[in-house]
Amino acid sequence: MPLAAQSLGRRERNKQAKLERIIAAASELFAEQGVDEVTTQQIADKADIGAGTLFLYAKTKGELLLLVQNAHYATALANGQAAAEKTPGVLGATLAIIRPVVNCNRVHVDNGRTYLREMVFGDPREPHHAEALKIVAQTEQAVAGILSRDEAITDADAATLARVVSSIMFLTMASAVNPHTGTEEIIENIRGQIGAILPR
Structure with missing residues (x-):
């Protein structure tokens, strides 16, 4: 034992x-x-x-889904952070964090969309909803850390941009309703949006 x-x-x-x-x-x-x-x-x-x-x-089926998916999301985030450490460039490293999260969300498309809905509209007093929001905050902190590599981005701007990156990621995943839309297609969509907001 x-x-x-x-x-x-x-x-x-x-x-x-x-x-x-x-x-x-x-x-x-x-x-x-x-x-x-x-x-x-x-x-x-x-x-x-x-x-x-x-x-x-878990008081509801939505909370049960959060309980299950939170564990997968946390693992995906850890894998993304490890990949980002080895990836040069701000955009590339940011996408390295995002890719496993998108993969995780696309394992079962309907479940992934329901998870996103529960994260946004679930009861914030429930522990699994709170845990989901905590993981989102950890994702934003990880992205902010990557963005801070760019000397043109202040820490305050990095935090704001990380929130925008998070919004882009979640909205793009939620809008990809076609189950045949692959991870790489979604990542390319996210890449274009993030590339447009980063300093040039």
């Missing part, structure tokens, strides 16, 4: 195990059927818990 698990009490380990089962069940069902077609009862059954227990972890 890992040390981290050993340091938790039995109750906390049980809660963590249930959470992991919920994430695995919801992730699999959402990927197979799409979030709109899956019921919370199906998720509870697959996770081998009661429906009431499920609602202790």
